[in-house]
Amino acid sequence: MVKVIPMEKKHINKVYEIEKLxxxxxxxxxxxxxxxxExxxxxxILVLDGDDIAGYAGMWIILDEGHITNIAVHPKFRGKGFGELLxxxxIKECKKRKLTSITLEVRKSNTIAINLYTKFGFKNKGVxxxxxxxxGEDAIIMWKYI
Structure with missing residues (x-):
C-alpha cells in the first residue's frame, strides 16, 4: 500500500541513505x-511503499510561497510514479495553506526532474x-503560480 505521511525524526537515517544514493x-x-x-x-513528507520509504520531499513555507528544498526517490522505486506523488x-499543501506560488532550483542537466516539474505546470523563470x-553547474529556477 502506497501512502504519503509526514517525515519524523525516526525516519532520518533512512532518508539520509536515500540522500546519499x-x-x-x-x-x-x-x-x-x-x-x-528546528x-x-x-x-x-515521505512516500511509503508498504513499510519501505520510497522517497521524500520537503519545502520551506516563506510568507505566501513554497520553496522546494529536496525531492528524492530511492533508485529501486523509480519509475513507479512516486516522484509525481511527492x-x-x-502542491496540494501549498493550496491548503493558500500560498500563491511554489519554486525550486534544479540542475540544468536533470532533464527527468525538469520534465516532471513541467508536467505539473512549473515554468523556467531563470538561471x-x-x-x-x-x-559548477547552473541551476534552472522554476516557478508555479497557484
Whole structure:
C-alpha cells in the first residue's frame, strides 16, 4: 500500500541513505534533523511503499510561497510514479495553506526532474549560474503560480 505521511525524526537515517544514493552533495543527517526539529518553516513528507520509504520531499513555507528544498526517490522505486506523488502532495499543501506560488532550483542537466516539474505546470523563470558547488553547474529556477 502506497501512502504519503509526514517525515519524523525516526525516519532520518533512512532518508539520509536515500540522500546519499540520489545526490552528489547529500544533506547531512544533522541538516535533516534540524529541518525536522528546528526549522519552523519546513514541511517534509515521505512516500511509503508498504513499510519501505520510497522517497521524500520537503519545502520551506516563506510568507505566501513554497520553496522546494529536496525531492528524492530511492533508485529501486523509480519509475513507479512516486516522484509525481511527492510533487503533487507539495502542491496540494501549498493550496491548503493558500500560498500563491511554489519554486525550486534544479540542475540544468536533470532533464527527468525538469520534465516532471513541467508536467505539473512549473515554468523556467531563470538561471542561477554555477549554483552547484560540486560541478559548477547552473541551476534552472522554476516557478508555479497557484
Amino acid at each position: 540520489c545526490f552528489s552533495m547529500p544533506w547531512s543527517k544533522e541538516s535533516l534533523r534540524k529541518e525536522i526539529e 526549522n519552523d518553516l519546513a514541511y517534509y 510533487v503533487n502532495s507539495l 542561477r549560474k554555477r549554483y552547484y558547488e560540486d560541478t
